[in-house]
Amino acid sequence: MEITLTVNGTEFTRDIExxxxxxxxxREHLDLTGTHIGCDTSGCGACTVTxxxxxxxxxxxxxxxxxxxxVTTIEGMAKNGEMHPIQAAFKEEHGLQCGFCTPGMVMVAAxxxxxxSKPSEEDIRHGLKGNFCRCTGYHNIIKSIQHAAxxxxx
Amino acid sequence: MxxxxxxxxxxxxxxxxxxxxxxxxxxxxxxxxxxxxxxxxKLRLNRPEILIDISGISGLNTIEETGSEVIIGxxxxxxxxxxxxxxxxxxxxxKQAAETVGDVxxxxxxxxxxxxxxxxxxxxxxxxxxxxxxxxEVEGKKGKRTIDAKDFFVGIFTTALEDDELITxxxxxKVAHGxxxxxxxxxxxxxxxxxxxxHDGSGVKVGVTGVADTPYRATAVEKAYKNNNDSDAAEHxxxxxxxxxxxxxxAEYRTHLAKVMVKRALEA
Numbered sequence: 001m002e003i004t005l006t007v008n009g010t011e012f013t014r015d016i017e018x019x020x021x022x023x024x025x026x027r028e029h030l031d032l033t034g035t036h037i038g039c040d041t042s043g044c045g046a047c048t049v050t051x052x053x054x055x056x057x058x059x060x061x062x063x064x065x066x067x068x069x070x071v072t073t074i075e076g077m078a079k080n081g082e083m084h085p086i087q088a089a090f091k092e093e094h095g096l097q098c099g100f101c102t103p104g105m106v107m108v109a110a111x112x113x114x115x116x117s118k119p120s121e122e123d124i125r126h127g128l129k130g131n132f133c134r135c136t137g138y139h140n141i142i143k144s145i146q147h148a149a150x151x152x153x154x
Numbered sequence: 155m156x157x158x159x160x161x162x163x164x165x166x167x168x169x170x171x172x173x174x175x176x177x178x179x180x181x182x183x184x185x186x187x188x189x190x191x192x193x194x195x196k197l198r199l200n201r202p203e204i205l206i207d208i209s210g211i212s213g214l215n216t217i218e219e220t221g222s223e224v225i226i227g228x229x230x231x232x233x234x235x236x237x238x239x240x241x242x243x244x245x246x247x248x249k250q251a252a253e254t255v256g257d258v259x260x261x262x263x264x265x266x267x268x269x270x271x272x273x274x275x276x277x278x279x280x281x282x283x284x285x286x287x288x289x290x291e292v293e294g295k296k297g298k299r300t301i302d303a304k305d306f307f308v309g310i311f312t313t314a315l316e317d318d319e320l321i322t323x324x325x326x327x328k329v330a331h332g333x334x335x336x337x338x339x340x341x342x343x344x345x346x347x348x349x350x351x352x353h354d355g356s357g358v359k360v361g362v363t364g365v366a367d368t369p370y371r372a373t374a375v376e377k378a379y380k381n382n383n384d385s386d387a388a389e390h391x392x393x394x395x396x397x398x399x400x401x402x403x404x405a406e407y408r409t410h411l412a413k414v415m416v417k418r419a420l421e422a
Contacts, residue, residue: 001162018162018205021192040155041193042260043341054233054262060192061263064162065185065207111258129343130257 003067007032008076018064023047025063026073034074034103038132045131048104049073055111057130074103077110085151086110086144095144097135104131109145117153119145157195164207168214168293168322174206176295176318184208184320186229189256189264190272214267214322219244222328228267228321232256235266245286247332247350251278254336256343267321270306273313275398276344280307280369282334284361285350288326294319310367333422335415337364339402346403347411349391351419356380358420365412366395375416388417 004013007030014029023040026032026049035058038046042060049058050072058071077084086109089095096102105128112119112127119127124145125138133141162185165171175182183202185191186209194200208214214229219240226235235241235252242249255261255269255278269279270290283290283303290301295318306314315321331353337346345364349372352359357380360372374393378386391412397405 018160019157019195021156024156041196042189042256045257045259048259051262055259056262057259060189062162062185062188062192064164065188065209108258127258130259 001064003064005063005066005068006070008072016063018062020063022049022051022058022061022063022066022071025066026058026071032073032075036100036103038100038104043130043132044101045104045108046101048107048131050107050111053114055108072107074106077106084110086113086148089148089151090141090144093140093144093147095137095141097133097137101131101133101135105133105141109148112145113149113152118149121146155196157192158198158201160195160202161204162207163204164210167211168208168320171206171208171211171320172293172295172318174204175320178204179317182206184268184271186268187231187263187265188268189260190268190274208320217241224326224328226266226324226326228323229265230267232261232264232266233258236261244328245326245332247286247329247334247352248279248282248326250332250334251282251336251348251350254278254334254338254343254345254348266324270324271313271315271321273307273311274344275310275367275369276339276346276348276364278334278336278345278348278363281345281348281350281361281363282332283324283326284369284371285332285352285359286326286329286361287359288324290321291323291325292319293322298322300325304371307368333419335419335422337411337415347408347415349412349415349419351416351422360416360419362391362395362412362416364398365392365408366398370395372416375420379420385417385420388413388420391416 036046038044042057047059181203185205185207214227216227218225232252232255288303334350336348348363350361360375363369374390375387399405
């Protein structure tokens with residue numbers, strides 16, 4: 001069936017099977033491969049994007065459910081060749097090791113900071129409950145989000 | 155992982171959804187947030203031939219307060235429940251439970267109606283609806299009916315819903331004093347054990363999830379508490395219950411956790 005949605009500010013219309021997940025739609029139909037498939041069962045958070053502004057796990061949303069919605073992926077974070085402050089903070093604070101979880105971490109960090117511009121360490125840890133880093137690099141991920149909050153609040 | 159093929163229809167009214175359910179019977183499934191159904195379909199544990207998406211039906215995602223009740227539309231997400239001032243003030247125990255569901259992304263999509271209809275034996279809300287004596291509003295081909303929480307959960311992943319029925323709302327009586335305690339399965343964040351305690355004028359009502367294949371009222375605890383008014387009543391947490399075993403907790407450990415969680419909830 002035909003769906004139309006806005007991804008990173010651009011409208012796309014595609015004819016798809018109802019069983020296609022939003023992750024697959026982004027990766028295979030729009031070539032936006034920054035959104036990763038990890039567990040594929042809504043446990044790990046590697047596939048996190050925002051849907052109408054809210055962080056969601058795109059592996060557990062059918063593309064047809066997102067019909068008419070606005071989606072932002074990791075590719076939509078940088079603007080005019082400048083990294084988003086969250087991305088810059090991850091770079092600065094070594095918030096990634098292998099990098100596989102990073103797109104999901106950045107997208108959920110955006111959600112945390114949207115609701116709370118000065119999150120405590122505990123707030124950040126609570127917000128990251130649905131995102132796994134199998135390198136176990138959580139300390140620097142938390143530092144990165146704290147750093148990003150400082151930059152954004154300046 | 156990709157689900158088996160299905161047809162997708164976005165229903166624009168409860169009536170349309172009911173007619174589709176009636177037409178397709180067991181082959182159809184209701185889709186709202188999809189956070190229980192879609193993973194089950196990916197694992198091919200569930201292979202409906204038609205999905206009826208009710209997420210766009212107006213009037214199913216509101217939270218209303220009446221004199222004695224709070225009425226929550228079936229499509230309300232866990233995040234809506236966590237953020238609702240009406241629930242915070244009048245059914246705080248439900249907010250406490252909603253906050254423990256999954257993670258922020260899951261809470262942004264999963265719904266109260268979906269969770270109840272799915273009837274996962276380790277889901278959080280069943281303990282709360284039992285302790286609160288909530289009423290589940292459903293609609294089917296024969297019209298509307300109200301199911302008491304105690305009659306709703308029939309077995310593992312099984313409810314009193316007929317094939318042509320869907321949940322439209324959940325009605326909670328206002329609760330002044332209630333507490334939800336949970337021992338998390340640390341990866342999935344489902345309840346290994348979840349306990350809801352509601353204090354009313356004369357005693358307590360205790361709902362337990364995660365312990366048996368069906369959530370239950372711990373009536374032995376309620377009786378012991380009434381007689382002695384102390385939290386040692388928690389020793390009766392699994393009286394008359396066949397305790398579930400899995401790779402997260404064997405029966406002995408789960409029994410211990412149930413007693414500890416009941417005690418904590420009674421003392422909170």
